[in-house]
Amino acid sequence: MATNVLGPIRLIAAFVEHLQTRPDATIMTVSSGLAFLPLKITPSYNASKAAIHTLSESVRLQLAGTSVKVVEPVPPAVRTALLPGHEDDERSMPLDEFVTEVVGLIEAEPDAKEIQVERVKFLRYGEARGDYDQVVAAVNG
Template sequence: MRISGNTVFIPGATSGIGLALAVELRAKGNTVIVGGRRAELLERIAAEHPGIDTVRIDTTDAASIDSAAKEVLARHPDLNVLVTMAGIMRIEDWHTPETFLASAESVITTNVLGPIRLIAAFIQHLRAQPDATIMTVSSGLAFTPLKITPSYNASKAAIHMLSESIRLQLADTNVKIVELVPPSVRTSLLPGQESSDFAMPLEDFVTEVVALLESQPDAKEIQVERVKFLRYGEARGDYDQVVATLNASDPHGK
């Protein structure tokens, strides 16, 4: 993915990693469209960040995705980058269905069905572009489980394998698949995570991500240094130790 000259749509970017990445990509010379559910947040983003366009979208709603896709493409027919950023994380207790089922269904709908529906809504348009990118967003927890967030871990593992698979299928097109693999980052994904010493400062994370995109335009995965502890435990042969270390530390890991 080239670092400038793109038209980028980031649904789920009204806060946290998504918004910070949107601002940095705009500063690098990209046209950026931010999507989200709450109109008041979109209005505030438009006011605080002139030049960033906004569109209302609920990635848990297939009809909303289709409607937003039509709106984005009507206003930005040169769109060539989709970042499937929207996601939620929930603490769950799997001892009884009453304590996890509703949460698990919500997480899978948002974190797995949402990106799949987004890609379906934009893939034909992206295939027609001379140079296009789909950036998926997994997590270090796709590779090392945090015991309090089973559905989140599973959803991000699914996104990782989805990314690997569609990269193979789309190798005969101009659409590149880039997987962003965050560690725990100081956002509001879980209560208390914004002030967690375990989590990486948001500004540091996004700065490193943009630097990696700039220096590695052909990268398949964007991995900041901090996530490699989780990402490569199995390959290093210390997976059990990594799992134990993660689950003995601050629970607000992403």
């Protein structure tokens, strides 16, 4: 878990001064829908992605009023080879669809702080909708 969080922290620290000299710069972090609710088989991953989300918000506050934006894509489960068998998981979003939707959102909403494809909103807003327990049960069922 430490490298999942320390890597972005160290990269941001290494480049932030340089980025602040640029007229328009972006730091992009990647969290996950699992930053907002737990998947019982990946507790460290969930925790590290929650940390990345909070890091993103904190750095965004620190850099407010500068030329540096902080943008956080929040993917759902995406079909990739990162986990064995995951690239064939029908419950996961096909990678090409994810990329297409993310690029479209970035183009349509250039000032967005979080990039949320439709499929992640079920996870992202369970607590706000009041159905958090049901979402946790569905994800872990």
